[in-house]
Amino acid sequence: MASIKEYLNETANFNRRVEIITEFLNNSSIQLKELISLLEKLFDALKRSNNLINFLKNYSQTFETQMVKMGEELTTIKEKIIAYQTQLSFIEQITKQTRSSTDAIEENAHKFIKLARMITYLAENIEVKAYQARDEGKGLAVIARETYKVAKSSELLFRHFDELLEVIRKNVEPFSSEIDATIKDASASSKDLIDFLSSLKSVSESIELLKKFIRSIEKGSEIFSEVETKINERVKNIQKQLGDALYTVDEISIKSSEITNLSQILYEIYNIVNFQQNINKNPYVSKQLKYLLSENLRILKKINIGTSPSLLPQELLTELHYIINQVNKLYELILNNTGEVENLNSIMNKISGIKMDINQIFSNRSMIIDKIADFKKLLKEQLLIIENLIEVGSKIIAKLKTLAVFSKLEKSHSIQYKELIAPIITEFNQLLIRMTSSFNALESGVAELKTTLSRLDALYLQKDFVHLTLPDFSRIKIFYDDTLRVFETCFLNIKNLKGLINNLDKDNFLLKQHWNVYEEALFGVLNFQSYLQNLLSEKETVPYFVKSQNVFTINLFNDPVTLKPDLKTDATSQQVIVNYSTGLFQFGFGTGVIPGLCDEYTMSEDGREYNLHIREDLKYANGRKLHIEDIKAGILKGLNGPNRNLLEMIAGARDYLQSRDENLLWVKVLDQNRIKIKLEYPYLAFFSSFATNIADPYIDGELPVGIGPFKLLSWDRGKELILEANDFYYEGRPGIDILKFLITVDDDLGYELFKSGELSIYQPGLKFLQRVKQEFPELVITTPELSIQFLCFHCQKPPFNNKLVRQAISYGINVEKFVNDLLFERAIPAKGVFPPSMPVYNKRLGGYKYDPSRSRQLLSQAGFSAGLPDRYPLLVSDTVNSIRRAEFIKSNLNEIGVRVEINPLPWHDFLENCYKGNFLLCLQGWISDTGDPDNFLYPLFHTKSFGYTGNTFFFSNSEIDEMIDNARQIRNIKQRIKYYQEIEEKIIDEAPGVFLFHSLKTIVVRKGVRGFKPHPLSIIRAKYIQSIMSSGNREILSERLGSRFVTV
Incomplete structure (x- = not known):
């Protein structure tokens, strides 16, 4: 025979089945969302690759024109490099001739100086001999002195001449070396260019490679158009499946919650009415029972058994597999074109390398032209000086020749001392002949140098720079490489897609099983409708x-x-x-x-x-x-x-x-x-x-x-x-x-x-909690309260606007000892915001473990190595328990260099000051209004909740605000819980307060x-x-x- 107890058990069983199927549907909805996300990513990727196809179609003609132009430019450049190479060879000859002329001039100049020095010494000997010849040598002595002066001046003159040649030589050597290096580079580049042009595939062949690639990609474009349409359609289908799944979760969860809660209340009231047998029965309670019976019946009649939602219908699965196959075809097409693209890329890379060599050749050419101009200028300047010296030298030679003639006359006039002076006069004439010969060779060398300068002047080198315009293949390569990367990602997405489809296909089967069990549990509850209707129809028989x-x-x-x-x-x-x-x-x-x-x-x-x-x-x-x-x-x-x-x-x-x-x-x-x-x-x-x-x-x-x-x-x-x-x-x-x-x-x-x-009903304070548990153990009821108590920092006011200070204080309070010493069995130490009795509670949270040394370290990092500088009021309500808790916190904080003064206020004044932000520190608490995680985080930590709404931390963090806003919109329970746990971790790191304990509510009945x-x-x-x-x-x-x- 049916009973209310059995009805309660059936609703509890139904609720468990609903929890199982809603959890299953929530997990499946996550997979459906992931499936939608993968398809959308796939669609975006294919769209990007399709942009490449359109680009290639439009760009191919431009690319072909650029290739033809490049071929023409390369031919022109080749001709110019060959001409330039000829000019450099001519310059090389000139530099060699300059070097040779300079060497010859230098050699003859040295001979001339040597002979001038010998004549100087000889002139001194002639003068001595002249003195020995007495009267016969007087004229010769004059000639000897004059010869000495002239020879000495020529020696000095041509020493300066040697310095001028050194200047020319110093410029000729590096200039000649640079010309040699440039000619070598030009020859090598010219040879590379000629070799490259000879081996380069014709422009038409390169274009054919490009066109072959485009034709292949055009096939992909046709496949893409088909896949694009199918993906768009299937995403809409899957979004509907997702919406159906989430709606089913919402619908059966709400109905299950209603019937479970109403059956529990019905059970309580039924027991009260049933217990009143043989006692003065209260008709109001009987009316409450009638109301609850009718409410239970009304909800049961509203429950629609419905049909099992399908996660992925078979036709949709078939379409998804078709999409996967088509995407794989696209990927194969892209991979098959890799050779053509790499071939074209190799050609363009070689041309790019040649372009750098060409640029270097013409850059060197410009530099050589400048150096030739400098060299010509220097050579002209030095030649002008040398020519002046040659002119003076010519006069010296002429003078010496005259003196030689006079010396011969003196020799002929001498009678007694002729044998004495004759040999030396002969030697002087012989030296002068040699000196004249050297001077003539010197003049010839200077003339050759002048001729070289004239040839250099006649050489014309134009500073024109031939630019090579490369076809912009980089755009093709970049787009292709990007497409290849996209398809590699697509390939991974496809693998994940296959896995998801297989999982959802299995889930379709499991969902049917879960749904069957859910239906059985639902029928088990619905079968009580007639029983409940009979109870509702019963008439009161006991007088009141x-x-x-x-x-x-x-x-x-x-x-x-x-x-x-x-x-x-x-x-x-x-x-x-x-x-x-x-x-x-x-x-x-x-x-x-x-x-x-x-x-x-x-x-x-x-x-x-x-x-x-x-x-x-x-x-x-x-x-x-x-x-x-x-x-x-x-x-x-x-x-x-x-x-x-x-x-x-x-x-x-x-x-x-x-x-x-x-x-x-x-x-x-x-x-x-x-x-x-x-x-x-x-x-x-x-x-x-x-x-x-x-x-x-x-x-x-x-x-x-x-x-x-x-x-x-x-x-x-x-x-x-x-x-x-x-x-x-x-x-x-x-x-x-x-x-x-x-x-x-x-x-x-x-x-x-x-x-x-x-x-x-007695709600005991802390003072009598242990006593009532001892005196009335059977009357005491303890239940976890959805609450959090905390030491609240005013996060907008210094020094508590400093995160490091807040973290330091969080490490500085011994929460475990706080709860054990002050709260006995009325609380659970807190590690975070959410109480342990909530599904969102995160067991992995470590919180802030008591660590005074860490506190002092953080204070030092915050710039307070000696502790905080002032005394800070700690606002509390004026109850004995609140003041005791404040004293514990004061003692703990004093150990880390944070001094507080306890400021107790009457309850209403305390709350007003907290809401208005008239504090630095306060002991506060929060009891949830709804039991939902949002009802902890939004009112306590969102910027919009300052003051009376709940955020008495006056804590503001834009990232956390955004996350809280996002969390409110999540419909999937599993995802929602995970996201709220992530937000809680960020809040704990920011330490807007020290989370102390979650209360256990004790009531004596x-x-x-x-x-x-x-x-x-x-x-x-x-x-x-x-x-x-x-x-x-x-x-x-x-x-x-x-x-x-x-x-x-």
């Missing part, structure tokens, strides 16, 4: 006797900051708001979402468009009817409040926030019960945003009026808040008549109230309390709670599902 009011009391540590849903920023406010207000959706016992004011909805396949149907005849707690415009007004309030980030993905939200023009916001009222919302991008946690109460409709006032299970009656600040059951609540009036929240700032008061029986389950979002909802007493007012202890950890 009204006694006293059923009052339920919970303690809070502080007053709420606000009671308005759209303005809330703290967990205490939410504790109250969630009990008097309801949104379009609401949370189940975990972070799963169930219907709220919205009972029906449809979602577009791309996840960006929602049609929401609002329940009929909804009323506020004062009896006033809810209008559809109130729903839109609630959304507008939420967008104008500090939690706007939860709704900013609505299309037009940013424009609305700038202009306050409601028409820009894509929230459209369709009729009295329907509203349509469009999003800028698909956002997985969109329904969760509405479950946070920030967009709830309510009637404004000092005590706002909502559509929740309770109605606010009074608020005595610092003492208590009182709510009463809402008779107009659409789920049915709660079983509790009065719900009280007592403000117990002093933990002693809370403990005493619980011991005395005045508290139904009195015996006899039924229907309570601790919530990971740290909310206590009283609408399903019952406090059951026996007729003798004896508390009854019963099993509570709430003692188990909640899956989030």
